[in-house]
Amino acid sequence: MYASQKVISLRGMPLAASDSSPTTVAIENLFGSLPTDKIAAGRALFREGDAASQVFEIESGCVRLYRILPNGRRAVIGFGYAGDVLGVGCKGTYLVTAEAITPVRFRRLARGRLQAMAAESDLIQSFVTAKLREEVSTSQQHIVVLGQLRAEERLAYFLVSAARRARQDPSRPAVLELLMTRLDIADHLGLTIETVCRLMSKLKRIGLIASQGRHWLVLRRMNDLRNLAGELVDAGDAGQFTLMQSSARWPS
């Protein structure tokens, strides 16, 4: 059915694929020598409110990052995949719970050690700073999505950015595996599970996507999807992470 299309998966995708940029080197230094740990689907790496003592690098698998409100509602802030580093953005305690969706392999590093290493090495320091900036950028993007897009647009945005996370060319059709449940998606987009389902069905009906089982999707017309999403993909660029030094409008 999808014979001629390159199959991609959100599982097992490297963050900075097989290059040797400063970032990659920094990660190697940080986590390279540490032992790999495992956790079963459904278990938490850490919980919102726990003392934030460790930083985690996902090696494979997928986690949901969420907060539970006092009234019981759940807000899924985002998802973590292979290559992602968790637990940098918080201060004393973790801001979210990180729960394995699939079995997850990961490595972890004491935050004290990270701090020490950052103090030693400019490279590591700028790696940490880059991670933080990335998180700011992603979060603000999601604020825009939740605040200004309608349900259908939000879902389109989610699908396109999921595809973008996994491969480069954002114009050709993509096959992707959504490891999370419909409820995870709903809680991430500020919608109900029923609305997510209905909209998935609608996107299928009008030919923008196709599906194979619960978790496999084909985004058949990326441009239409991107349009639907309000051309909002991008903005969370993930390339260089050094401070710019040029001066534009304001004299130095």
Added chain:
Amino acid sequence: MYASQKVISLRGMPLAASDSSPTTVAIENLFGSLPTDKIAAGRALFREGDAASQVFEIESGCVRLYRILPNGRRAVIGFGYAGDVLGVGCKGTYLVTAEAITPVRFRRLARGRLQAMAAESDLIQSFVTAKLREEVSTSQQHIVVLGQLRAEERLAYFLVSAARRARQDPSRPAVLELLMTRLDIADHLGLTIETVCRLMSKLKRIGLIASQGRHWLVLRRMNDLRNLAGELVDAGDAGQFTLMQSSARWPS
């Protein structure tokens, strides 16, 4: 009318009031010697997409931080007040436009210089890191608000956190000046201006707030408001900014 209540204002509120914490010292070092600049209401300090060459510290006044979507809708990401530092969270280009709501006094620092200073001083480095973490925390909090709260709850949250920003005691009534327009608030909360107005009227009708002119509000029953907001205030704690070193669940 409000004789016995301490009048507070979002304008002119210092970030870390008159203490001598490491943070405050770091700011002094950063901006202390720089000249003060001025900008009229309605003008922009910087625009989304501009090369991010400077970091700004607001000295007085209020700015709105927003992004315009391709379809013309506006997302107000947040507001900046005296003591806030803008332009740290972005990388090559500013992520948002920062536009003066009132006349604004501010100081600015070339990002290159900031980077150099951070490389020199651990204190300045941890100040930058703290600012970034604060921004992550605030943004994620807002994701929760937009994704999970209903209109009335969002407005209550906005009012309570505006009061919290300006003074300590979160239980007693607060008088506060909202310098932004209803439209700013609406675009910040993902609502329409009409909904914001109607809900303001409703909160007045049921006695949770009172108003004096367009911009002055009294939050008469903070606890009820905080309840309405889903007890969601806090979580964006703004105290210490050093990395924790304790290990809790995971052995080092």
Added chain:
DNA sequence: CGGAAAATTGACTTACATCAAACTCAGTGG
């Protein structure tokens, strides 16, 4: 194969948006 969790679809309700019309207020100039 059986069973439970997840997903889907339908019927109905509602919270918020939209459209439209006043009203308020702060600033300006006569």
Added chain:
DNA sequence: CCACTGAGTTTGATGTAAGTCAATTTTCCG
């Protein structure tokens, strides 16, 4: 000092996107 003005705000009438409640159907895992 007051009338005029336009931006900002408020309120009302109505529409609609998304939520809620309630069955089914599908999937997948032991």
